[in-house]
Amino acid sequence: MKLFLILGVLNGFLSVALGAFGAHGLEGKVSEKGLSQWSKAVDYQMFHTMALLVTGLLMSKIQTGMMTSAGWFFFIGILLFSGSLYIYAPTGIKTFAMITPLGGLSFLIGWILLGYAIIKHI
Template sequence: MKLFLILGAINGFLAVALGAFGAHGLEGKLSEKAIDTYEKAVTYQMFHTMALLVTGLLLVKFQSGGLIWAGWMFFVGILLFSGSLYIYSITQIKTFAMITPLGGVAFLIGWILLGYVVAKHL
């Protein structure tokens, strides 16, 4: 699905831009722990950007509802996991950190679905 390739490209751009902002714009403004949290958000966003791109490429070959769901789970995971960690690291409002596990569950579901479809079709 072309949409997941576009979302992957956008998220790849954002991961690089937010990583650079964290390294240069937030240096000295956040605690070391907050910077570590921010970097974790960037890392997970980039890894799951790659998963979005792989999902989009696989959809070119296999039209599968499981792949479509996997792509959405990766995208939702980026929003919830990385998004909540970005906000939490900057604001230190614990409510945002409580959202993070929901994004982690979305990532796990995405990987299970991707693995299932690949095992079934390849």
């Protein structure tokens, strides 16, 4: 429970910092497409930061391995999806773009597990 709350707080901080860096530090240095990809990474990191926080809070009410798994899938999704876009946007290295869908799949699995745990236990 506490771990996902801490991961949520850290990712919230990072998404704000990386969003500001993208808006001010990358402008004029990265293509419009790169800036759009960076922005998408920030958005998805923040959305799933909220999912981490909700998961952490719900763990006090729902104590099941599905909740823990959901939290880890959200966190891994942030690393793979947003992380790969943070690297791909300024570099254009296609290998990183190929990792992004794995992060998206991780997000989907996290949402399925979270939803199932809620339906089954509340």
